[in-house]
Amino acid sequence: MRTYLITLVGLLFVLFSYAAAYDPLDPNGNITIKWDVMSWTPDGYVAVVTMNNFQMYRHIMSPGWTLGWTWAKKEVIWTMIGAQATEQGDCSKFKGNIPHCCKKTPTVVDMLPGVPYNQQFTNCCKGGVLASWGQDPQSSVSAFQVSVGQAGTTNKTVKLPKNFTLLGPGPGYTCSPAKIVPPTKFFTADLRRKTQALMTWNVTCTYSQFVAQKHPKCCVSLSTFYNETITSCPSCACGCENKHKCIKSDSKLLSMVGVNTPRKDNAPLLQCTQHMCPVRIHWHVKLNYKEYWRVKITLTNFNYRVNYTQWTLVAQHPNLNNVTQVFSFDYKPLVPYQSINDTGMFYGMKFYNDLLMEAGPAGNVQSEVLLQKDKDTFTLKQGWAFPRKVYFNGDECMLPPPDTYPYLPNFAHQNLVAFSTLFCSIFLILLVLF
Structure with a gap:
């Protein structure tokens, strides 16, 4: 019986490994x-x-x-x-x-x-x-x-x-x-x-x-122009095993010679963060035009020992089939299924930003994406403007839970604020005049 169970567990492990490889x-x-x-x-x-x-x-x-x-x-x-x-x-x-x-x-x-x-x-x-x-x-x-x-x-x-x-x-x-x-x-x-x-x-x-590893290697944070709330990466998104070894951004240890030298075992030296990820991708819904909308994407490196050469960023979103222009990144649509075109790959321009530097002041790259609205599906409600999946260098990044996404302010609430502001302004004018 014991031999049977060991064989079954081994078979399930192999099957799961192949499924995860797809x-x-x-x-x-x-x-x-x-x-x-x-x-x-x-x-x-x-x-x-x-x-x-x-x-x-x-x-x-x-x-x-x-x-x-x-x-x-x-x-x-x-x-x-x-x-x-x-x-x-x-x-x-x-x-x-x-x-x-x-x-x-x-x-x-x-x-x-x-x-x-x-x-x-x-x-x-x-x-x-x-x-x-x-x-x-x-x-x-x-x-x-x-x-x-x-x-x-x-x-x-x-x-x-x-x-x-x-x-x-x-x-x-x-x-x-x-x-x-x-x-x-x-x-x-x-x-x-x-x-x-x-x-x-x-x-x-x-x-x-x-x-490859039991934890993700990257995470995603979110923000919008219509809400001051920033949805941060989940806490310990990439595991907190290295939390006792992390270094604060103002630490004097960073001035030591050789601190940035990569190790043979590829052990990271991470900047202390809540998420403890080597890389964070920030997706910011920046502007909303009549027929277009604009997104700003920022990649930040929190690993003091790694320069990411020829990095790639893959995002899945239903409106990526209408990308109009990408600023300061190269872009290529990926079409895994002929009937669905909702996935694209962003990567750096050669000799410009194809190197994501180690953690520090220069450890980030960013771009903006202009997308034409699909009138049948476009909305800013219920987190529709945020990506469904994000990959960095081929590894899937952890997204925040959907219920924590920045919400779209209530229209009636906006009107109430605007009316109260107008009433106060009129009241102040009357005080000055009389």
Whole structure:
């Protein structure tokens, strides 16, 4: 009975993890790892490994991706171009020519920019940073070349690696088993001849916020022009485990050398706030015109150790199908369903505001959005003007409870205030005159 319960719990956990990995706003988003065997060697093969980030708004930021797997036999890595294994392992049985890596479970990372030309490979050497497909398709690819020994020299003797893992730069990705697919075809430089790989297999890795962390990484606050109330992020929206380690914005510790240096374990150094989130998104309903309305969006970084490069912000709102103009951000509509166009991605302009600086005076970026009203649905009542979902860098942010949203003042109440103000003004004038 106990064994049955353990099995059932394990099965439910796996099913829940896969369900959490499915993103309805990006249903086809994944990172595909492709191995193309390009040539045979006396004891193995030379392969090109390519990583394509097909996620629309989730990228891999610095310190970059880390790829791992388990060899099926006693394979070794003789050489690598464009990447390197983090550990060599025990290569003592080899004499003379020593392999690059002898570990059963190698861990591979990208090379940093600026490495010597003879160590570079096409689409390599970006420090492991992968842009999202929706933001910058040309920068969403990473590749390296690997020479594998003791591996078999035919399609029938080569065994596929197992247990692929992808970190980027933290947990969250779950990878499928390797699967043999039709060999990749290539065109020569003059586009007159087509060649193909000797053997190709794919691995698909999907992201789950549930696997990545137990708390959100961001929260949303709200305000409007018609109400002085500001709806703050929920208390401890991102967990309060780091509350005893947070630093006040006026602390003298911030002047210490090295306080902003990122740590290998990616531990944050947060500014003390009620919500304790690394990032806050503020949505402000700014103006209401006859045919348009205007929203101001502000992103604030409360992490003293992280600069968010190539950040993305995704919002879901029914009126995003009528975006007229976006000021100082780039914008791209996302259409996960053909019949619904209510989701859009905001991201920074290159060399202007695509870097969200660490916490401090410069740790925010902002823009305004002009939207044309949909006369059938537009209203300022019951929180309609606020977003339904918000994602930062692909992670869903915590929104305040709907019953705390800034309310629309009662029309009769407004008239009463205006009438009483007018009565007092007339009374004062009469006092002056008489």
